[in-house]
Amino acid sequence: MDKGTFEVLDVRAGIEAENDRFAALVRARTEREGTYLINLMASPGAGKTSVLCRVIDALGDRFRIGVMEADMDADVDARTVAAHGAEVVQLHTGTSCHMDARMTLQGLDAFGSLPDVIVLENVGNLVCPAEFDVGADLRLMILSVPEGDDKPLKYPLMFTVSDMMLINKIDTAPIFDFDPERCEKNVRALHPDMEIFPVSAKTGEGIDAFCRRLTERIDAARAGKRKGATP
Amino acid sequence: MDKGTFEVLDVRAGIEAENDRFAALVRARTEREGTYLINLMASPGAGKTSVLCRVIDALGDRFRIGVMEADMDADVDARTVAAHGAEVVQLHTGTSCHMDARMTLQGLDAFGSLPDVIVLENVGNLVCPAEFDVGADLRLMILSVPEGDDKPLKYPLMFTVSDMMLINKIDTAPIFDFDPERCEKNVRALHPDMEIFPVSAKTGEGIDAFCRRLTERIDAARAGKRKGATP
DSSP: OOTTOEEEEEOOOOOOOOOHHHHHHHHHHHHHHTOEEEEEEEOTTSSHHHHHHHHHHHHTTTSOEEEEEEESSOOHHHHHHHHTTOEEEEEEOTTOOSOOHHHHHHHHHTTSSOOSEEEEEOOSOSSGGGGOOOOOSEEEEEEEGGGOTTHHHHSHHHHHHOSEEEEEOGGGTTTTTOOHHHHHHHHHHHOTTOEEEEOOTTTOTTHHHHHHHHHHHHHHHHHHHHHHOOO | OOTTOEEEEEOOOOOOOOOHHHHHHHHHHHHHHTOEEEEEEEOTTSSHHHHHHHHHHHHTTTSOEEEEEEESSOOHHHHHHHHTTOEEEEEEOTTOSSOOHHHHHHHHHTTSSOOSEEEEEOOSOSSGGGGOOOOOSEEEEEEEGGGOTTHHHHSHHHHHHOSEEEEEOGGGTTTTTOOHHHHHHHHHHHOTTOEEEEOOTTTOTTHHHHHHHHHHHHHHHHHHHHHHOOO
16 A cells, blocks of 8 residues: 555445334323423533533523433432432443433332423533434534644534533633534534534623524424423 | 342353353464454454454555455445455354354455454353353453543453553543543552553544554564464
8 A cells, every 4th residue: 555545445334213102202291291301412521511511500490300311331420410409310222332222211210290491411522412303302522722724624423413512621722633614614514504503611602692592493393392282 | 128228139040151162263364374363352343343444444555355254134334334445255154143153264264364363252241252262362442531431340251351442432421421530440449560651543543653553563463373374
């Protein structure tokens, strides 16, 4: 092989997504109880837990908020989030690198009566969680500035399936070679109408605007669920 | 459920690792040709490609270096690495979030005669790649400062199976709440004799020390392979 050139091999191993039946059960359950389910996805260290704590602080008076913390192991995030006053279920996924709909349904069962809003904090992984419909109302992803503005090119599925995206750690943009406009351009090439909010969970920048929009979405969806519910 | 408390559910779905046979084939092949195979693993954006370019620049005169770029899609990293003078094979994993030994063997086949050193740049993922033995001589992982010093607690397998670890973007440690000593303590609780090198692929800090140690490991392993090889 010559230096400076490369070949392309397709080593795709098909995976079967057989979790649609469970996703439908999740949807039926949250529909019945008027619960808004958010699937929160990001790489490790992008700031899922910190953002979540900001959301609980901002919206905890308005909504009864539950959290499902999915981790391969450990419960450090569950402790953090519980300290902010949410009802928390810790899900240990073992060797599984993502949540699927069956595991999500198990998580719902642990709540008893469902809270108004449940946030599933997925395993830190920009790849596999994107492939599994867990029956959520909103797929919310976080990209953090230090990861780089080229990530939509390399992990396109996550940016394609998510409804809303936070660019976290925006306060560090000057330090890294991160161009928010280039990032947005890369995202919109995959997903033209993605809702994008630059935020900093650390400084609080952008959190209000994001929470206002999130509240609109929650209210609209829950009104629809209650209308559709049979007594 | 009470606020401020949480339950723990075990939703582990067992996965079967049936790739030992292929890992043995990879080892036989690299043994025969005296090739040192490195499995490079990290989260998205931790700096795998930047570190790799530094290694190619530092060791490219001493060793014939090949790279297998594993990505779900795209070839931006392959272009970058090829520009530094390595022989590059781009592997498209499709929906698969990690490389397994079978895919690795396919990658080796694309080289023809194998280079002295091959670096498999795995899919950006701190979870799944840790579960698959691809037949490498060295499992090298990168944790980057912005991800946080608590990552060993949440993704323990990667820190357990890796032989050597880089803490990249060390130049940004003052900006983030990253304590290198706490990080090291978390790592050593899982893996007491992990070799840890703080580096910055951006500034070059720490790269020389890391490359010296890497060269020692490569030379020792290749001498053993050549001794063991039958003509």
